[in-house]
Amino acid sequence: MKVPQSLRDIVESAESLVYVEDLSKKRGLLQAINPLVKLVVILIMIISSLFVTSFSYLILLCAIPIVLAIASRIPLKNYLFRNTFFIPTFAAIISLPALFFASGHTVASVNLGVLTLGVTSEGLQQFLMFTVRVWFCVATLNLFMLSTGFDRILKLLSSLKVPAVVVQMFSLTYRYFFVSVHEAESVLMAKEARTYVHRHTLNLQALRDLGSILSTLFIRTYERSERVYLAMKARGFEIENDGRGKSAIPAFHSHDFLFAASTIATLGLIVLV
Secondary structure, eight states, X not given: XXXXXXXXXHHHHHHXXXXXXXXXXXXXXXXXXXXXXXXXXXXXXXXHHTTOOOHHHHHXXXXXXXXXXXXXXXXXXXXXXXXXXXXXXXXXXXXXXXXXXXXXXXXXXXXXXXXXXXXXXXXXXXXXXXXXXXXXXXXXXXXXXXXXXXXXXXXXXHHTTOOHHHHHHHHHHHHHHHHHHHHHHHHHHHHHHHSOOSSOOOOHHHHHHHHHHHHHHHHHHHHHHHHHHHHHHHTTOOGGGSSOOOOOOOXXXXXXXXXXXXXXXXXXXXXXX
């Protein structure tokens, strides 16, 4: 995935990050596993990461989703970019104070003029453990999303008796995200047609333009949502009777249990050693 160089690149990257249907249709390891089994294994993986206290073992644990992504024929570069794009980076930023305020042996210092902050070894370990643990949780959830697909996830939620209003909310949010992206692209196209620039690059003016585009997009999205809601109600739409029906839990096969047993055994070896 290329580094965004313009506002249009940012919009296109946002759409590619959310769209998951292509990868879920590939013939890979996780694509062939029962969605319910995958969900249980993913939850066990996330819970297991909370009990790992050694940084080296946590790094070893992070190798599991990477190996599963390769076995599922998910492009590794795209997968790693998804995992570190926003949430782990934000986690690293909010955990920065742990570097300076945790008590312990000082390994480095930062001079801010009137104030000198010391980085402790314990604070550095807390910072790395928290950031890597967040990365692992995001990586496992992304693995579930990419290998399952949004439609199958909604069917799984219905089969697990999740309230219909929650399932419908997820469905509408996912569907109309792309409508909003296409609306943003049309706004960008209109702007570029009226303010021609020879070379489109990210700069301060481009970020200011992005703010105005987002405000315009918010108003247009709100107006469209009202029109769509009224059109749906006029056609007799009901959340409890939206045409999906009751979804049954997919049948289990021997390879599902083999996958779950092998993954849980690997997690046990890493966590308990």
